Amino acid sequence: MLRPLAxxxxxxxxxxxxxxxxxxxxxARGRGVAEAVVYAVPEGRELPPARKTAVMDQRNREFIxxxxxxxxxxxxxxxxxxDVRHQVYSFSPAKTFQLPLYKGTPANAIVFDKAGVATxxxxxxxxxxxxxxxxxxxxxxTSGRDGKVTLPNLAGGKYAxxxxxxxxxxEPSPIAVTVTGNERTEVSFVAR
Amino acid sequence: xxxxxxxxxxxxxxxxxxxxxxxxxxxxxxxxRTMRKSVTEELRVxxxxxxxxxxxxxxxxxxxxxxxxxxxAFRDTVASxxxxxxxxxxxxxxxxxxxxxxxxxSLDGLVVADTLEGRYAGRPFPLPSLLREAEARGESAxxxxxxxxxxxxxxxxxxxxxRIAWVCMGFAIDERVLDDVAAVTKLDVSLWNASARRPExxxxxxxxxxxxxxxxxRAFDRGRRDADEELEIGSTRYQAIVxxxxxxxxxxxxxxxxxxxxEAARPYLLLELQIFALSSLALLAALVVATLFARGVSRPLxxxxxxxxxxEHGDYGTPVDVHQNDEIGRLATAFNEMRTxxxxxxxxxxxxxxxxxxxxLPNRTLFxxxxxxxxxxxxxxxxxxxxxxxxxxxxxxxxxxxxHPFGDELLIEIGRRLTQTLxxxxxxxxxxxxxxxxxxxxxxxxxxxxxxxRISTALETPFALAxxxxxxxxxxxxxxxxxxxxxxxxxxxRADIAMYEAKRDHSAFAxxxxxxxxxxxxxxxxxxxxxxxIAREELxxxxxxxxxxxxxxxxxxxxxVRWRHPVHGLLxxxxxxxxxxQSGNIGAITKWVLRRAITxxxxxxxxxxxxxxxxxxxVLDLFDAELPTYIGGLLSEVGLxxxxxxxxxxxSAVMKDPAYALRILRDLKTRGMTLAIDDYGTGYSSLxxxxxxxxxxxxxxxxxxxxxxxxxxxxxxxxxxxxxxxxNMGLRVIAEGVESEEAWNILRDLGCDMGQxxxxxxxxxxxxxxxxxxxxxxxLG
Numbered sequence: 001m002l003r004p005l006a007x008x009x010x011x012x013x014x015x016x017x018x019x020x021x022x023x024x025x026x027x028a029r030g031r032g033v034a035e036a037v038v039y040a041v042p043e044g045r046e047l048p049p050a051r052k053t054a055v056m057d058q059r060n061r062e063f064i065x066x067x068x069x070x071x072x073x074x075x076x077x078x079x080x081x082x083d084v085r086h087q088v089y090s091f092s093p094a095k096t097f098q099l100p101l102y103k104g105t106p107a108n109a110i111v112f113d114k115a116g117v118a119t120x121x122x123x124x125x126x127x128x129x130x131x132x133x134x135x136x137x138x139x140x141x142t143s144g145r146d147g148k149v150t151l152p153n154l155a156g157g158k159y160a161x162x163x164x165x166x167x168x169x170x171e172p173s174p175i176a177v178t179v180t181g182n183e184r185t186e187v188s189f190v191a192r
Numbered sequence: 193x194x195x196x197x198x199x200x201x202x203x204x205x206x207x208x209x210x211x212x213x214x215x216x217x218x219x220x221x222x223x224x225r226t227m228r229k230s231v232t233e234e235l236r237v238x239x240x241x242x243x244x245x246x247x248x249x250x251x252x253x254x255x256x257x258x259x260x261x262x263x264x265a266f267r268d269t270v271a272s273x274x275x276x277x278x279x280x281x282x283x284x285x286x287x288x289x290x291x292x293x294x295x296x297x298s299l300d301g302l303v304v305a306d307t308l309e310g311r312y313a314g315r316p317f318p319l320p321s322l323l324r325e326a327e328a329r330g331e332s333a334x335x336x337x338x339x340x341x342x343x344x345x346x347x348x349x350x351x352x353x354x355r356i357a358w359v360c361m362g363f364a365i366d367e368r369v370l371d372d373v374a375a376v377t378k379l380d381v382s383l384w385n386a387s388a389r390r391p392e393x394x395x396x397x398x399x400x401x402x403x404x405x406x407x408x409x410r411a412f413d414r415g416r417r418d419a420d421e422e423l424e425i426g427s428t429r430y431q432a433i434v435x436x437x438x439x440x441x442x443x444x445x446x447x448x449x450x451x452x453x454x455e456a457a458r459p460y461l462l463l464e465l466q467i468f469a470l471s472s473l474a475l476l477a478a479l480v481v482a483t484l485f486a487r488g489v490s491r492p493l494x495x496x497x498x499x500x501x502x503x504e505h506g507d508y509g510t511p512v513d514v515h516q517n518d519e520i521g522r523l524a525t526a527f528n529e530m531r532t533x534x535x536x537x538x539x540x541x542x543x544x545x546x547x548x549x550x551x552x553l554p555n556r557t558l559f560x561x562x563x564x565x566x567x568x569x570x571x572x573x574x575x576x577x578x579x580x581x582x583x584x585x586x587x588x589x590x591x592x593x594x595x596h597p598f599g600d601e602l603l604i605e606i607g608r609r610l611t612q613t614l615x616x617x618x619x620x621x622x623x624x625x626x627x628x629x630x631x632x633x634x635x636x637x638x639x640x641x642x643x644x645x646r647i648s649t650a651l652e653t654p655f656a657l658a659x660x661x662x663x664x665x666x667x668x669x670x671x672x673x674x675x676x677x678x679x680x681x682x683x684x685x686r687a688d689i690a691m692y693e694a695k696r697d698h699s700a701f702a703x704x705x706x707x708x709x710x711x712x713x714x715x716x717x718x719x720x721x722x723x724x725x726i727a728r729e730e731l732x733x734x735x736x737x738x739x740x741x742x743x744x745x746x747x748x749x750x751x752x753v754r755w756r757h758p759v760h761g762l763l764x765x766x767x768x769x770x771x772x773x774q775s776g777n778i779g780a781i782t783k784w785v786l787r788r789a790i791t792x793x794x795x796x797x798x799x800x801x802x803x804x805x806x807x808x809x810x811v812l813d814l815f816d817a818e819l820p821t822y823i824g825g826l827l828s829e830v831g832l833x834x835x836x837x838x839x840x841x842x843x844s845a846v847m848k849d850p851a852y853a854l855r856i857l858r859d860l861k862t863r864g865m866t867l868a869i870d871d872y873g874t875g876y877s878s879l880x881x882x883x884x885x886x887x888x889x890x891x892x893x894x895x896x897x898x899x900x901x902x903x904x905x906x907x908x909x910x911x912x913x914x915x916x917x918x919x920n921m922g923l924r925v926i927a928e929g930v931e932s933e934e935a936w937n938i939l940r941d942l943g944c945d946m947g948q949x950x951x952x953x954x955x956x957x958x959x960x961x962x963x964x965x966x967x968x969x970x971x972l973g
Contacts, residue, residue: 089264089352091267091268091271091272091352091356092271096271096272119352119353119354120353121351121352121353121354122353123264126262126351126353127353128353129353129354
């Protein structure tokens with residue numbers, strides 16, 4: 001419930017009258033894939049630097065959210081809302097780090113400056129797992145159960161629309177989309 | 193008796209031994225079968241245990257591998273470090289869990305690092321199926337051959353926390369596994385990789401057996417899997433099962449589980465031994481019980497047998513001492529009753545054998561016995577034994593006139609008086625008929641006369657029986673031991689002689705006078721009676737037929753005189769004729785015979801029977817000049833032709849005074865009578881004499897004829913020559929004493945004229961003779 005609300009808030013914050021991409025991610029049987037990340041990377045333009053921070057909370061021995069998308073250069077905080085300690089780590093090439101056993105919010109956030117996926121784990125709770133997807137664009141979204149993602153407020157131009165989802169084995173080919181004005185463009189991915 | 197006991201024991205032992213043998217065989221057979229079944233079951237269980245142990249090890253290995261794969265530093269290394277670091281970390285971790293092989297495999301199936309000298313690094317993992325299975329199930333495990341040696345491998349993912357690599361750990365399947373199986377199952381376990389070029393054998397067997405097994409393994413490799421096998425290694429027989437282990441790489445890893453049959457059979461053997469021991473004990477106990485039982489049965493039987501033997505030996509006094517409340521006890525009781533029964537009956541028989549049934553007095557046997565005893569005793573004490581023989585006069589008359597029952601009563605009464613007269617120690621016996629005897633001891637011989645006197649006095653009183661009063665006279669003869677005889681029998685004879693003397697003298701008693709012999713006295717007695725024999729009509733005539741061989745019919749009948757003596761019974765002429773000759777009575781007898789015979793013959797001829805009668809003449813008759821006239825008178829009186837009368841004279845009669853005899857004979861011959869020489873062959877008549885005699889017939893003495901048979905040559909020669917001689921002299925020859933058919937036939941064949949003897953008929957009383965003449969095949973009827 002929180003996530004769609006956040007998206008709505010995000011959309012409201014953007015200037016009106018821009019183009020929108022409506023993406024849907026389906027599996028081979030046509031069902032929507034949840035927690036799929038769809039992001040549009042503009043081509044041939046400088047991207048505005050990331051100015052936001054993100055939070056990967058730990059509550060009830062779970063990472064929240066399970067999939068977090070951030071623009072590269074975003075600093076992510078890892079507050080521990082549990083009363084037990086956690087030792088968060090990532091061996092992923094996108095970002096290798098570890099936060100030794102801690103409670104509360106660590107003093108320094110970790111900056112994810114390289115595009116890629118960091119798989120998070122807790123060394124003392126093997127079942128805890130989460131993904132931080134680092135993308136080189138501010139235009140991204142995460143699907144709900146219907147597998148739909150809306151990317152609004154896109155300035156006219158060429159975009160490569162890409163997708164990532166946790167169980168992805170091979171990345172589906174990016175879809176090139178050129179948008180102008182207020183139009184809406186629909187794209188779809190088949191997850192494999 | 194022992195054989196009964198032995199039989200019982202034998203039977204019992206046989207049955208028990210048979211039972212025991214059957215039991216043991218059954219136990220053995222079922223034991224073997226059960227043992228084999230249980231060994232088969234053990235082997236199958238062994239296989240399951242082997243599988244279970246391998247599985248357990250695999251599980252353990254997987255757990256260990258999982259722990260290693262979760263090691264943070266190791267994950268860190270694998271996620272980040274270079275191959276060399278990863279390889280060293282892998283080696284370190286595999287050492288920790290004592291693994292024999294370890295791999296780190298990338299998610300795309302390439303070996304990142306291995307502990308096998310890096311030989312697999314950079315190449316695809318040789319068992320991709322394990323990776324696929326691990327992907328599907330989270331982990332996988334399998335048996336494989338690594339470098340030809342059997343191993344257990346497990347593959348687990350390395351999670352960080354998502355899968356970043358595979359970790360594969362391997363344990364060599366070594367003797368520890370087999371030892372584990374052996375420890376649980378007590379089986380011998382062997383294992384080898386049949387696919388290897390040079391298989392190594394792992395086994396719990398001793399070293400030597402391993403070599404032998406290794407040589408033979410190919411047979412098992414070819415055989416069916418999980419089938420029962422039997423094999424012999426060294427001298428030990430095994431039951432075995434071959435079980436190939438499932439492998440992931442297609443290599444054939446064989447396991448052989450085996451059990452020593454001998455060892456498996458040991459508990460059964462022990463059981464058999466126990467059964468045998470227990471059965472033997474039972475057998476022994478049964479034997480003891482049976483022996484006691486058999487003895488319990490055979491003892492009383494032996495006692496009974498001994499009792500029976502005692503009875504056999506005449507001891508009826510000792511009862512059989514068996515007191516049992518069973519069949520044998522009843523038998524013993526019955527036996528004892530039988531014993532007393534026999535004793536009583538024997539006593540009765542003995543009494544009857546030794547006592548006179550009428551008077552109850554001792555009989556002759558017992559009297560003789562008592563007399564012997566008395567003599568034996570007297571021999572020691574020097575006493576004198578007296579005995580009196582007593583005979584009643586005219587007892588026959590009493591019997592005839594007053595009847596036998598009266599006679600019997602009289603005898604009983606006489607016995608009673610005798611007993612009363614004598615002392616208790618004396619013996620009174622009835623010897624038979626009206627003859628009594630008593631015996632007693634006396635100090636002096638004279639006393640015996642006193643005893644006789646007392647008896648005589650006792651008998652003087654008339655006997656009043658059944659309303660009739662009878663006077664009885666008795667004659668008594670006294671004889672004394674040792675005066676008259678030294679033994680009982682002689683003493684009795686002497687007493688008898690004395691009794692005849694008393695009779696002759698018409699005195700009550702007489703004492704034996706030494707010098708008198710019994711025979712003469714008897715003769716005297718007979719002589720005295722002979723005078724009266726004709727008057728008393730005691731003489732009778734018997735006739736014996738003579739058969740004419742040619743006619744095969746009776747032609748003559750020889751008259752033979754018999755004397756029915758009131759005391760001595762039927763007397764033959766041999767007994768009384770010599771006496772009659774000596775006493776001058778023969779003439780009267782001959783005349784009586786001639787009259788009787790001629791009368792009978794006359795009657796026969798009158799009745800149409802063509803018979804000639806033959807009468808024997810005595811020597812003395814030949815000196816009676818009156819005889820021819822007497823006979824002639826008789827013949828004409830009866831009306832019988834003289835030719836129907838044959839007069840038989842013995843040789844000896846003629847020889848006595850041949851001249852005188854010849855005169856008489858000629859006279860008789862002249863009167864037309866037939867003359868025959870009797871008993872021819874016994875005398876010494878010369879042929880010359882014979883020739884002069886006016887005889888017509890010759891009778892061959894029966895001594896030559898009695899035993900006449902074809903093979904007895906002497907008699908045959910005499911008979912033949914006599915017949916020939918007689919015929920030559922113109923005489924008819926007659927054979928006496930023909931008693932067999934053989935003799936009959938011989939005589940007929942020799943041409944004998946007539947035959948006489950028991951073969952034809954014995955001498956018959958006149959009535960019987962008439963019947964014979966009518967009915968015999970030789971008769972005239």
